[in-house]
Amino acid sequence: MANMINYLNVSLYEAQFTLKHEQSRRRLNEIYDSYSLKTNARPIVSDITEFYMNVKELINVTDTDDPDYTRYMRLLRRYIRLCDA
Numbered sequence: 383m384a385n386m387i388n389y390l391n392v393s394l395y396e397a398q399f400t401l402k403h404e405q406s407r408r409r410l411n412e413i414y415d416s417y418s419l420k421t422n423a424r425p426i427v428s429d430i431t432e433f434y435m436n437v438k439e440l441i442n443v444t445d446t447d448d449p450d451y452t453r454y455m456r457l458l459r460r461y462i463r464l465c466d467a
Contacts, residue, residue: 395443406439427465434458
């Protein structure tokens, strides 16, 4: 999660945000903050899924030419699939 938050901090075009983008970004920060201070807490699948869906919501206002972004999204999808299985 931290990698994605750091990436979004420098890659979002906030001038193009709509209300839905602002809500998605706010929820991303809330999810991240709820786990960042807990050293031993693992995020639950529903939070990871919501985190992923909010990142997807921001894709049209994100500079996505970085291969790390694509790799991270793939890892998130894989993690969600493994937890649901």
